[in-house]
C-alpha cells in the first residue's frame with residue numbers, strides 16, 4: 079500500500095510520519111517519485127513571477143494626509159484632504175438614499191419583500207462602501223466603538239452561519255432572512271461610521287482652518 | 290521561499306515614517322508594494338479587490354508603525370497584515386457568490402510580462418486560479434510563504450489537520466490539472482481527502 083498524499087507532503091516537508099510510512103517511502107520508487115514531484119511543484123510556485131501593482135501611491139498618500147499627525151509643512155495638504163474626506167463621505171452616502179440629508183438609519187424591509195440576489199448585491203455594495211470610508215478617527219468616541227464592535231460581531235456570527243450553509247440547504251426562506259439581517263446590520267454599521275466620519279472630517283477642517 | 294524574507298527595510302526609514310516623513314513612507318511602499326500585491330493577487334485573484342486591499346494594507350501599516358515591535362522582520366509584519374486582510378475578504382459571504390467568470394484570467398492575463406513568461410508558469414497559474422479559495426490560499430501560504438500548519442490553523446480558526454487536508458486537496462487538484470496523463474492507479478496521489 080503506497081502512502082497517502084498527506085504523508086508524502088509531510089515527508090517532502092521533513093515533518094514526522096509514522097515509522098512504517100517512513101520505511102515504506104525509503105524503499106518505494108513510486109512514493110519517492112511522488113515526493114520529488116511535490117517538491118518540484120513547490121519550487122515552480124516559488125519561481126512564479128511577481129505581479130507589479132498599478133501606481134497607487136498617490137491615492138494612499140492622499141488618504142494618509144487626512145491623518146491628524148501631519149507635520150506643520152503638510153498642514154495645507156491636510157486642510158485640502160480633510161475637506162475631501164467630507165466630500166468623499168457625502169458622495170458615498172449619496173449612493174444610499176436612506177442616508178441623505180442626515181436621515182435616520184432605516185431598517186431593512188421584511189425579508190420576503192426583496193429577492194435573495196438583490197439582498198446579496200446590496201450587502202456587497204454596502205461592504206464596498208464601508209471599506210471606502212476613511213479610517214476611524216484617532217480619538218474614538220467610546221459609544222461609537224461599542225456600537226461598531228457589537229454590529230461587527232453580529233455580522234460575523236451571521237457570516238459563520240452563511241458560510242456553513244453555502245449550498246443553501248437551510249432553504250430559501252432562511253437564506254433570505256439571514257441576508258436581510260446582514261443588510262440591515264451593514265446599514266446600521268454604515269450609519270454609525272458615516273456619522274462619525276462626517277463629524278471627524280468637519281472637526282479636522284475647523285481645527286486646521288484655525289491654525 | 291517567500292520574497293518577503295529577502296526584503297530589508299532600514300530602521301531609519303521606519304523612524305522617519307513614524308514622524309510622517311513622506312519620503313520615508315514612500316520608500317517603504319516602494320520596497321514592499323510588489324510582494325504585497327503579488328501575495329494579494331494570489332490569494333484573492335481579482336485585480337480590483339487586490340488593489341483596494343493593497344491600499345488598506347499600506348494605510349494600516351503606515352498609520353500603525355508604532356505597533357511594530359521589532360520582533361521578527363518588518364516585511365514579515367507587513368505580510369501578516371496583508372494575509373489577514375485577504376482572508377477577511379475571502380471569508381466575506383458575498384465573495385463566495387460572485388459569478389465564476391468574474392475571476393477568470395484574472396492572473397494569467399497580467400502575471401507574466403512579455404519576455405518573462407514561461408509556459409509552465411502560465412499553466413501553473415491557471416491551475417492555481419482554478420482551485421477553491423481555501424485550498425488555493427492554503428497551498429500558497431504553506432508552500433510559498435512558508436506558513437506552518439499550526440499558523441494556518443490559527444488564521445482559519447480551524448485545526449492543523451484541516452490545513453493538512455486542504456493542502457493535500459490543493460496538490461491533488463494541481464496534479465490533475467498539470468499532469469493529465471498521469472492516470473495509472475498507483476495510490477501515490479490517491480488522496481483520501
Ligand SMILES: [Zn+2]
Pocket residue numbers: 079080081102103106107108109110
Ligand atoms: Zn509507495
